Amino acid sequence: MKLSAEFFPPRTAEGLDKLVEVAEGFRPFNLDYLSVTYGAGGSTQERTLATVKALRARGWDVAPHLTCVDSERGKIADLLKTYMDLGVHRIVALRGDIPSGMRDLGDFNFAIDLVKFIRDSTGDHFHIEVAAYPEVHPQAKNWQTDLQHFADKMAAGANAAITQYFFNPDSYCRFVNAARDLGVKGDIIPGLMPITNHDQLVRFSDACGAEIPRWLRKRLEAFGDDKAAISELGLEVVSDIGERVMRGGAPGVHYYAMNSIEPTRSLIERLRSF
DSSP states (O other), rough: OOOEEEEESSHHHHHHHHHHHHHHGGGGOOOEEEEOOOOOOGTHHHHHHHHHHHHHHHOOEEHHHHHHEEOOOOHHHHHHHHHHHTTOOOEEEEOOOOOTTOOOOOOOOSSHHHHHHHHHHTTTTSEEEEEEETTOOOSSHHHHHHHHHHHHHTTTTTOOEOOOOOOOOHHHHHHHHHHHHHOOOEEEEEEOOOOOOOOHHHHHHHTTTTTOOOHHHHHHHHHTHHHHHHHHHHHHHHHHHHHHHHHTTEEEEEETTTTOOOHHHHHHHHHTOO
Protein backbone atom coordinates (compact mmCIF):
# COMPACT_ATOMS: atom_id res chain seq x y z
CA MET A 1 0.00 0.00 0.00
CA LYS A 2 1.37 3.41 -1.01
CA LEU A 3 1.27 5.99 1.76
CA SER A 4 2.05 9.70 1.69
CA ALA A 5 1.38 12.74 3.86
CA GLU A 6 0.97 16.40 2.98
CA PHE A 7 2.37 19.38 4.88
CA PHE A 8 2.23 23.14 4.40
CA PRO A 9 5.38 25.26 4.77
CA PRO A 10 5.76 26.86 8.23
CA ARG A 11 6.10 30.62 8.56
CA THR A 12 9.09 30.61 10.94
CA ALA A 13 12.38 28.80 11.49
CA GLU A 14 11.00 27.46 14.76
CA GLY A 15 7.94 26.18 12.93
CA LEU A 16 10.15 24.43 10.40
CA ASP A 17 12.10 22.70 13.16
CA LYS A 18 8.82 21.55 14.65
CA LEU A 19 7.61 20.25 11.29
CA VAL A 20 10.78 18.21 10.84
CA GLU A 21 10.08 16.64 14.25
CA VAL A 22 6.52 15.86 13.19
CA ALA A 23 7.78 14.27 9.98
CA GLU A 24 10.16 12.04 11.94
CA GLY A 25 7.16 10.78 13.90
CA PHE A 26 5.93 9.20 10.65
CA ARG A 27 9.21 7.37 10.07
CA PRO A 28 8.00 3.98 11.41
CA PHE A 29 5.25 3.87 8.78
CA ASN A 30 7.62 3.87 5.79
CA LEU A 31 5.78 6.58 3.88
CA ASP A 32 6.60 6.71 0.18
CA TYR A 33 6.98 10.48 0.28
CA LEU A 34 5.96 13.75 1.90
CA SER A 35 4.40 16.53 -0.17
CA VAL A 36 4.77 20.24 0.56
CA THR A 37 2.14 22.74 -0.57
CA TYR A 38 2.79 25.92 -2.52
CA GLY A 39 0.62 29.02 -2.11
CA ALA A 40 -1.46 30.44 -4.91
CA GLY A 41 0.61 32.83 -6.99
CA GLY A 42 3.78 31.44 -5.45
CA SER A 43 3.02 33.15 -2.15
CA THR A 44 4.94 30.53 -0.16
CA GLN A 45 7.58 29.67 -2.77
CA GLU A 46 10.62 30.40 -0.59
CA ARG A 47 9.10 28.67 2.43
CA THR A 48 8.16 25.68 0.31
CA LEU A 49 11.74 25.42 -0.94
CA ALA A 50 13.14 25.75 2.60
CA THR A 51 10.81 23.00 3.81
CA VAL A 52 11.80 20.72 0.94
CA LYS A 53 15.48 21.27 1.75
CA ALA A 54 14.96 20.50 5.44
CA LEU A 55 13.06 17.29 4.73
CA ARG A 56 15.51 16.18 2.04
CA ALA A 57 18.33 16.70 4.56
CA ARG A 58 16.63 14.07 6.72
CA GLY A 59 16.48 11.68 3.79
CA TRP A 60 12.80 12.01 2.95
CA ASP A 61 11.51 11.60 -0.59
CA VAL A 62 9.69 14.92 -1.06
CA ALA A 63 7.10 16.05 -3.62
CA PRO A 64 6.93 19.86 -3.82
CA HIS A 65 3.72 21.39 -5.13
CA LEU A 66 3.88 23.72 -8.13
CA THR A 67 0.98 25.94 -9.17
CA CYS A 68 0.14 27.73 -12.40
CA VAL A 69 -1.22 30.96 -10.97
CA ASP A 70 1.08 33.94 -11.63
CA SER A 71 3.95 31.63 -12.66
CA GLU A 72 6.45 32.37 -15.42
CA ARG A 73 8.15 29.74 -17.54
CA GLY A 74 11.62 30.97 -16.64
CA LYS A 75 10.97 30.93 -12.90
CA ILE A 76 9.38 27.49 -13.04
CA ALA A 77 12.31 26.18 -15.11
CA ASP A 78 14.76 27.54 -12.52
CA LEU A 79 12.78 26.00 -9.69
CA LEU A 80 12.64 22.62 -11.44
CA LYS A 81 16.43 22.77 -11.86
CA THR A 82 16.82 23.55 -8.17
CA TYR A 83 14.65 20.59 -7.22
CA MET A 84 16.57 18.30 -9.54
CA ASP A 85 19.83 19.40 -7.90
CA LEU A 86 18.31 18.56 -4.51
CA GLY A 87 17.53 15.05 -5.65
CA VAL A 88 13.78 15.59 -5.87
CA HIS A 89 12.05 13.19 -8.25
CA ARG A 90 8.39 14.01 -7.59
CA ILE A 91 6.25 17.05 -8.35
CA VAL A 92 2.59 17.75 -7.60
CA ALA A 93 1.40 19.96 -10.48
CA LEU A 94 -1.72 22.07 -9.81
CA ARG A 95 -3.50 25.07 -11.21
CA GLY A 96 -3.83 26.53 -7.73
CA ASP A 97 -6.43 28.79 -6.20
CA ILE A 98 -6.80 32.14 -7.94
CA PRO A 99 -6.37 35.06 -5.50
CA SER A 100 -9.25 37.51 -5.38
CA GLY A 101 -8.92 40.23 -8.01
CA MET A 102 -6.26 38.46 -10.08
CA ARG A 103 -6.93 38.52 -13.82
CA ASP A 104 -3.58 37.63 -15.38
CA LEU A 105 -2.89 33.98 -14.58
CA GLY A 106 0.64 34.09 -15.96
CA ASP A 107 2.18 31.71 -18.50
CA PHE A 108 0.06 28.71 -17.49
CA ASN A 109 -3.72 28.75 -17.50
CA PHE A 110 -4.38 25.20 -16.40
CA ALA A 111 -2.60 22.31 -14.73
CA ILE A 112 -2.34 20.51 -18.07
CA ASP A 113 -0.14 23.36 -19.34
CA LEU A 114 2.16 22.99 -16.35
CA VAL A 115 2.33 19.19 -16.76
CA LYS A 116 3.32 19.57 -20.42
CA PHE A 117 5.97 22.17 -19.54
CA ILE A 118 7.52 19.95 -16.86
CA ARG A 119 7.64 17.01 -19.25
CA ASP A 120 9.08 19.09 -22.10
CA SER A 121 11.68 20.66 -19.79
CA THR A 122 12.80 17.67 -17.75
CA GLY A 123 11.79 14.56 -19.67
CA ASP A 124 11.01 11.63 -17.41
CA HIS A 125 12.98 12.92 -14.41
CA PHE A 126 9.89 13.75 -12.34
CA HIS A 127 7.04 11.53 -11.26
CA ILE A 128 4.18 14.00 -11.72
CA GLU A 129 1.01 13.88 -9.67
CA VAL A 130 -2.06 15.97 -10.38
CA ALA A 131 -5.31 16.68 -8.56
CA ALA A 132 -8.53 14.73 -8.99
CA TYR A 133 -12.00 15.73 -7.79
CA PRO A 134 -14.34 12.77 -7.13
CA GLU A 135 -17.14 15.22 -6.28
CA VAL A 136 -16.35 17.64 -9.15
CA HIS A 137 -14.10 20.69 -9.04
CA PRO A 138 -16.08 23.62 -7.57
CA GLN A 139 -15.47 25.72 -10.69
CA ALA A 140 -16.17 23.00 -13.24
CA LYS A 141 -19.01 23.43 -15.74
CA ASN A 142 -20.29 19.92 -15.04
CA TRP A 143 -19.20 16.44 -14.04
CA GLN A 144 -18.44 15.22 -17.56
CA THR A 145 -16.23 18.15 -18.55
CA ASP A 146 -14.38 17.94 -15.24
CA LEU A 147 -13.73 14.24 -15.79
CA GLN A 148 -12.50 14.87 -19.32
CA HIS A 149 -10.14 17.60 -18.13
CA PHE A 150 -8.73 15.15 -15.61
CA ALA A 151 -8.21 12.49 -18.29
CA ASP A 152 -6.48 15.09 -20.49
CA LYS A 153 -4.10 16.02 -17.65
CA MET A 154 -3.14 12.40 -17.21
CA ALA A 155 -2.64 11.91 -20.94
CA ALA A 156 -0.43 15.02 -21.06
CA GLY A 157 2.22 13.30 -18.97
CA ALA A 158 1.04 12.92 -15.38
CA ASN A 159 1.92 9.62 -13.72
CA ALA A 160 -0.67 9.56 -10.97
CA ALA A 161 -3.32 11.63 -9.21
CA ILE A 162 -4.25 12.54 -5.65
CA THR A 163 -7.90 13.20 -4.94
CA GLN A 164 -9.45 15.99 -2.99
CA TYR A 165 -10.65 14.58 0.31
CA PHE A 166 -14.18 13.22 0.44
CA PHE A 167 -16.59 11.65 2.91
CA ASN A 168 -18.56 9.55 0.44
CA PRO A 169 -16.40 6.58 -0.63
CA ASP A 170 -18.83 5.74 -3.44
CA SER A 171 -17.89 9.02 -5.13
CA TYR A 172 -14.25 7.89 -5.28
CA CYS A 173 -15.10 4.47 -6.68
CA ARG A 174 -17.41 5.92 -9.33
CA PHE A 175 -14.80 8.50 -10.30
CA VAL A 176 -12.09 5.87 -10.71
CA ASN A 177 -14.33 3.65 -12.81
CA ALA A 178 -15.34 6.57 -15.04
CA ALA A 179 -11.69 7.62 -15.45
CA ARG A 180 -10.72 4.07 -16.45
CA ASP A 181 -13.49 4.13 -19.06
CA LEU A 182 -11.75 7.17 -20.57
CA GLY A 183 -8.44 5.32 -20.71
CA VAL A 184 -6.74 6.69 -17.57
CA LYS A 185 -4.22 4.11 -16.38
CA GLY A 186 -2.20 5.84 -13.64
CA ASP A 187 -2.85 5.42 -9.92
CA ILE A 188 -5.65 7.54 -8.46
CA ILE A 189 -4.77 7.88 -4.79
CA PRO A 190 -7.60 8.80 -2.41
CA GLY A 191 -6.89 11.77 -0.17
CA LEU A 192 -8.12 11.52 3.42
CA MET A 193 -8.61 14.51 5.72
CA PRO A 194 -8.57 13.93 9.49
CA ILE A 195 -11.45 15.58 11.35
CA THR A 196 -10.44 17.57 14.42
CA ASN A 197 -12.33 20.85 14.17
CA HIS A 198 -15.89 21.35 12.95
CA ASP A 199 -15.64 25.00 11.88
CA GLN A 200 -12.33 24.44 10.10
CA LEU A 201 -13.69 21.41 8.26
CA VAL A 202 -16.76 23.31 7.07
CA ARG A 203 -14.62 26.23 5.89
CA PHE A 204 -12.19 23.99 3.98
CA SER A 205 -14.98 21.89 2.48
CA ASP A 206 -17.03 24.86 1.29
CA ALA A 207 -13.93 26.24 -0.43
CA CYS A 208 -12.86 23.06 -2.20
CA GLY A 209 -16.24 21.54 -3.00
CA ALA A 210 -15.96 18.51 -0.71
CA GLU A 211 -19.42 17.49 0.44
CA ILE A 212 -19.96 16.86 4.15
CA PRO A 213 -22.95 14.51 4.49
CA ARG A 214 -25.82 16.03 6.45
CA TRP A 215 -25.68 13.32 9.11
CA LEU A 216 -22.00 14.04 9.72
CA ARG A 217 -22.53 17.80 9.89
CA LYS A 218 -25.30 17.34 12.46
CA ARG A 219 -23.27 14.97 14.62
CA LEU A 220 -20.28 17.29 14.59
CA GLU A 221 -22.46 20.30 15.40
CA ALA A 222 -23.94 18.44 18.37
CA PHE A 223 -20.48 18.12 19.95
CA GLY A 224 -20.02 21.89 20.11
CA ASP A 225 -16.52 22.63 21.42
CA ASP A 226 -15.86 19.08 22.62
CA LYS A 227 -12.66 18.52 20.63
CA ALA A 228 -12.09 15.04 22.04
CA ALA A 229 -15.51 13.85 20.89
CA ILE A 230 -15.03 15.44 17.45
CA SER A 231 -11.65 13.74 17.03
CA GLU A 232 -13.02 10.38 18.16
CA LEU A 233 -15.90 10.55 15.68
CA GLY A 234 -13.55 11.79 12.98
CA LEU A 235 -11.19 8.86 13.50
CA GLU A 236 -14.08 6.43 13.24
CA VAL A 237 -15.56 8.03 10.12
CA VAL A 238 -12.33 8.60 8.17
CA SER A 239 -10.97 5.15 9.07
CA ASP A 240 -14.15 3.60 7.71
CA ILE A 241 -13.79 5.58 4.49
CA GLY A 242 -10.19 4.43 4.15
CA GLU A 243 -11.11 0.79 4.70
CA ARG A 244 -13.91 0.94 2.16
CA VAL A 245 -11.81 2.47 -0.62
CA MET A 246 -8.95 0.08 0.09
CA ARG A 247 -11.32 -2.86 -0.20
CA GLY A 248 -12.49 -1.34 -3.46
CA GLY A 249 -8.97 -1.46 -4.87
CA ALA A 250 -7.41 1.90 -4.00
CA PRO A 251 -3.61 1.62 -4.40
CA GLY A 252 -2.84 3.63 -1.28
CA VAL A 253 -3.77 6.70 0.74
CA HIS A 254 -2.62 10.32 0.80
CA TYR A 255 -3.14 11.97 4.20
CA TYR A 256 -3.74 15.70 4.61
CA ALA A 257 -1.79 15.78 7.86
CA MET A 258 -2.16 19.51 8.63
CA ASN A 259 1.40 19.57 10.05
CA SER A 260 0.44 17.36 13.01
CA ILE A 261 1.26 13.79 13.91
CA GLU A 262 -2.19 13.10 15.30
CA PRO A 263 -4.75 12.00 14.28
CA THR A 264 -3.03 10.96 11.04
CA ARG A 265 -0.83 8.48 12.87
CA SER A 266 -3.90 6.81 14.36
CA LEU A 267 -5.51 6.62 10.92
CA ILE A 268 -2.42 4.98 9.45
CA GLU A 269 -2.30 2.46 12.29
CA ARG A 270 -5.90 1.47 11.65
CA LEU A 271 -5.34 1.05 7.91
CA ARG A 272 -1.85 -0.47 7.85
CA SER A 273 -3.24 -4.02 7.61
CA PHE A 274 -4.52 -3.37 4.07
